[in-house]
Amino acid sequence: MNQPRLATKDDMPRVLELINELAVFEKEPDAVEVTLEMLESDGFGEHPKFTCFVVEVDNKVEGMALVYMRYSTWKGEALHLEDLIVSQSQRGKNIGTMLLDEVVKYGKSLGVKRISWEVLDWNEPAIKFYENKGAKVMRDWDVVQLNEKEIDNYLKEI
Amino acid sequence: MNQPRLATKDDMPRVLELINELAVFEKEPDAVEVTLEMLESDGFGEHPKFTCFVVEVDNKVEGMALVYMRYSTWKGEALHLEDLIVSQSQRGKNIGTMLLDEVVKYGKSLGVKRISWEVLDWNEPAIKFYENKGAKVMRDWDVVQLNEKEIDNYLKEI
Numbered sequence: 001m002n003q004p005r006l007a008t009k010d011d012m013p014r015v016l017e018l019i020n021e022l023a024v025f026e027k028e029p030d031a032v033e034v035t036l037e038m039l040e041s042d043g044f045g046e047h048p049k050f051t052c053f054v055v056e057v058d059n060k061v062e063g064m065a066l067v068y069m070r071y072s073t074w075k076g077e078a079l080h081l082e083d084l085i086v087s088q089s090q091r092g093k094n095i096g097t098m099l100l101d102e103v104v105k106y107g108k109s110l111g112v113k114r115i116s117w118e119v120l121d122w123n124e125p126a127i128k129f130y131e132n133k134g135a136k137v138m139r140d141w142d143v144v145q146l147n148e149k150e151i152d153n154y155l156k157e158i
Numbered sequence: 159m160n161q162p163r164l165a166t167k168d169d170m171p172r173v174l175e176l177i178n179e180l181a182v183f184e185k186e187p188d189a190v191e192v193t194l195e196m197l198e199s200d201g202f203g204e205h206p207k208f209t210c211f212v213v214e215v216d217n218k219v220e221g222m223a224l225v226y227m228r229y230s231t232w233k234g235e236a237l238h239l240e241d242l243i244v245s246q247s248q249r250g251k252n253i254g255t256m257l258l259d260e261v262v263k264y265g266k267s268l269g270v271k272r273i274s275w276e277v278l279d280w281n282e283p284a285i286k287f288y289e290n291k292g293a294k295v296m297r298d299w300d301v302v303q304l305n306e307k308e309i310d311n312y313l314k315e316i
Contacts, residue, residue, distance in 0.1 A: 074177070127300075147272055
């Protein structure tokens, strides 16, 4: 197993496979509208919209963490971990921890005052893992979303 | 009352007052580490880190909404509403709704497939308001954060 490294454009086909693998596991295979072309142009253009780390096992990418900057009105620039995925067949080998460590190191190198992510509130093993790492799980904050269709519906009503 | 408009650098002193007003109301006045200089340079440089809308009442900014782009591994670029603040003295005049409407229109104009924000799970009036607008309140997702000190502690342990 290799240490985490920055992803290159050439890793994006495999990264998209991991994204799809997780969506299938979560029984939402149709929810993935991201395409290889989007990942390649959004992540590797002049102004990248995200940064991606990957871990290889036997020369194959088996885990990835995707991050980008947010902006807190209290703390200024903050790093957000959008997704951390380890291939089903490679679980239990510490790859997730290696990737989270890498993300925290990256945040430190950027000098951010906050690193954030989201967790399912029934995922007690994950919550316990994060709390052991010293993170605050803010159970009283919920995520609100409008999807594409809901955006259109919203606009029709105003 | 004026319609929402894009904030300029000159609005930032008043925007920072609103940020502080809310932090005092939430009994966390010391949590605000953002400075006027940060807001001015981060929001109005060559690559702005956020976009801000404001509403004026009698030529004074009394409400603001601060947004930026995120990146969904399912949907690609997504718009996030970080903060929507209306001055205490100006509540109940529909300013919050005007700002949320403006944010959704802005998201539509950008062609994003998702607009997101966060809400306190005990804030039932807000949740009801968002749900009436067609938004999904994802009660099973929690926010996780590492602050500056927790980042250092995390790194000490690895």
